[in-house]
Every structure is written in C-alpha cells, then in structure tokens.
Amino acid sequence: MSPRKSVAEARRTRERIVEHAIAVASVDGLEGLTIGRLAMDLGMSKAGVLGHFGTKESLQLATLEGASAVFARTVWERAQHEQPGLPRLQAVCDAWIAYIETEREVFPGGCLFTTAAVEFDARSGPVRDAVARLYRVWRRRLADEVRIAVDCGDLPSGTDPEQVAYELVGLYMAFNQEIQLFADPAAAERTRRALARLFGQEQASSGGS
C-alpha cells in the first residue's frame, strides 16, 4: 500500500506521470491519452493518476507544458552559447534536427507539438488555445533569431523574418513526418539542404541588400 506520501514524493509522482504522458501522447495523441492506460503503465490506480490533475483536460495541458519544457531545454538552451546571428540560428536548426532524431525515448511518436497541433487545430477549447499559444511563442522566437541574423548582416537586409520562420516550421514538419512515416535516413540531409538554400540565398529576388 502507498497512501500518505510526502509533498516531495507526490511531486515526483506527478513528474513521472507527465513524463510518461508525453511519450504516450507523442504516439497516440493528446486525445488518445487515457487515464486507465497511464495508471496501468505506471502501476497506479486511475484515481491516483487523476488526483494529480483533476480532469483529463488538465492532464493534457500539463503534458503540453512538459513537452514545451523539454523542447526549450533540448533545442533552445543548447544553442544559446553560440554567437548571435547566423551561427546561433544555424545552431537552433541543428539542435532541432538532432532533437527529432535522438529524443526517441522522450517522444517515441515524434514531436508532440506537431501531433497536438494537427489533432486540435480544428477544435476549440483550452487545449487548442494552449497549442496555438505555444506555436506563436516558438515562431516569434524563431523570427527573432532571423531578425538578429539580418541585423548582423548574416542574411540579406530584405529578408522577411516571419516568412523565414514560417518556412522553417514547414521544413520541420516535413522532416518530422519523413522520420516517422518512412524512417528515411536521408531526411536530415534533405532538411539541411533546404536550410542551406533558405539561409544562403533567401529573398534575393524580393528584397536584396
């Protein structure tokens, strides 16, 4: 039996639940996540799992938040020691590729944001709103990185940072899908070639320095 746990233990249990929920949701989606499945996998009762969140919706939101923290740690922070400008932008993109290729135990079903975005983009409610908010945040940070690279003179002054961020997200989704659907070992190289083209001669025809 294991009633009466300390606050620290309860917190640790919650973390374990979220960690596993991220893995399950990356495969089956945030809607495919079920309390019963989580409880069985973790050797707990359903009420024990649900008690940490109250409702399934809260669990979904906590799962998204957890995935966002992993993303920040794996993709963003890892590039922050690079020099601002194209080097740091490139480092973010490289970390992004590595994150999809190597974080297979955290996200066995691929990037949870991609899954959640497609799953909820046609619905309404708090989960959809949270997904949209996270997307906006990361898109803005990406556009900021591009803007810095333009200011540094690493990219042509006519570059539209929002446009580049938009295309980067598309490349990223294609990459995630190529890995998941076809397990194509050439996918990373494909993505790097597209990035080179995007950064090497972006906007040369519509603006120019």
Place this chain on the structure above:
Amino acid sequence: MSPRKSVAEARRTRERIVEHAIAVASVDGLEGLTIGRLAMDLGMSKAGVLGHFGTKESLQLATLEGASAVFARTVWERAQHEQPGLPRLQAVCDAWIAYIETEREVFPGGCLFTTAAVEFDARSGPVRDAVARLYRVWRRRLADEVRIAVDCGDLPSGTDPEQVAYELVGLYMAFNQEIQLFADPAAAERTRRALARLFGQEQASSGGS
C-alpha cells in the same frame, strides 16, 4: 422503416456515409471517427452504418480512399490541361492552395491526409500502411512533375526532383496548419512567395544548368 433497398440505393448510402466520414475525420481524426456519431448524424442505426464496412478499420480505409479521390479530382485533374513543365507544376501548386482554402465543407478540419499522417505515423497496421502508400504516390507524382519541368528546361538541370517534392510537402503542411490554427489570411501569399523562391532559383548553388 427502410429495410430492403436496391443495390443502387445501398451504394448511394455508402457514398453518403463516406462523404460525411471524410468531413468528421478531417476535424476529429480517423480514430476520432465513431460509428455511433456517424449513425446519429446521418439518421441511421449503428448497425446500418457498420454493415457497409464490417469494421471500423474498413471504414477508416474507405474514408482515406474517398479523400484520395477528392484530392485527385480537385488538385490533380484540374491542372492536367496545362502545358507540361513549369506551367503544369505551378498549376498543381495553385490548385493545392485553392483546395485547402475553398474545400471547407468537404474538409472542415483541413487536409485529411495531413491529419491522418500525423495521427498514424507512429502506429502500425493497415491504416498506417494505406496513409504511407498514398503519401508515396502523391510524392512521386509531384517529383515527376518537377522532373518534367527540368526536362523542359523550365528548371535548372541540377534540380533534384525528390528534394523539391519533399520541400513542397513541407510548405503544404505549414500552409494547412496556418489556415487551421490561425486562420491567417496571409498564409496563401506566404506560400506563393516560398514557391516562387523554390521554383525561381532552386539548386542554383548545388547543380546549375
């Protein structure tokens, strides 16, 4: 009562079911599709719906097939009267954009292939296999269009058709998501700018004519 219908009537009923299943699945996914929901929406009994397919999995496969037919009709055939080469490739891309923007009643939740691909890419089974097969088919046709444009001299001879097809799918996914998640009216223009860059100076640094 409505037992005993003619073969033609039964076929028409099946078509009605598939048509509605496509709309529901584009919002809730192929797994979110339920027999009971379809039956209620169509004013039928669950057994009446299921009788046309046998199992939910068969219904999912029929839904995918139906969506593939719509895609072929709306995107592909519409461009076939154009001149082979860049004009026809461009027409396919334009039809693709129009398809996402205007086919809102057929696909209220956006492109069903994108939804199904993300939903099943980490699973196994006949539905996942069908999704992967459809993706391969459309990717190959897209690459063929690019190859023809290269042969016509409309694109540089160093162009890698598979690479262009890969990037096109990414742009398309970004576009679909931008419409669904943010209802951004600038999304189509963003996509056209990306296409112009892709077709205008593709591969100039890695091959060349």
Place this chain on the structure above:
DNA sequence: CCTACCGATCGGTAGG
C-alpha cells in the same frame, strides 16, 4: 436496413 443486446473501456466521483 432495423432493434436489441454484448463485454470493455471511457472520464470521473465517493469515501476513506
């Protein structure tokens, strides 16, 4: 194509 039904599982609650 229907009614009537099956066991399993869903999210969630009561009470401890």
Place this chain on the structure above:
DNA sequence: CCTACCGATCGGTAGG
C-alpha cells in the same frame, strides 16, 4: 494514494 462504483459510449454481433 487506494477500492469500489457511476452513467455513457465504444466497436461489434444476433437475428430478422
């Protein structure tokens, strides 16, 4: 954190 339980819904079947 547990056991025991709730009504609702799931995919699917029997029989007509």
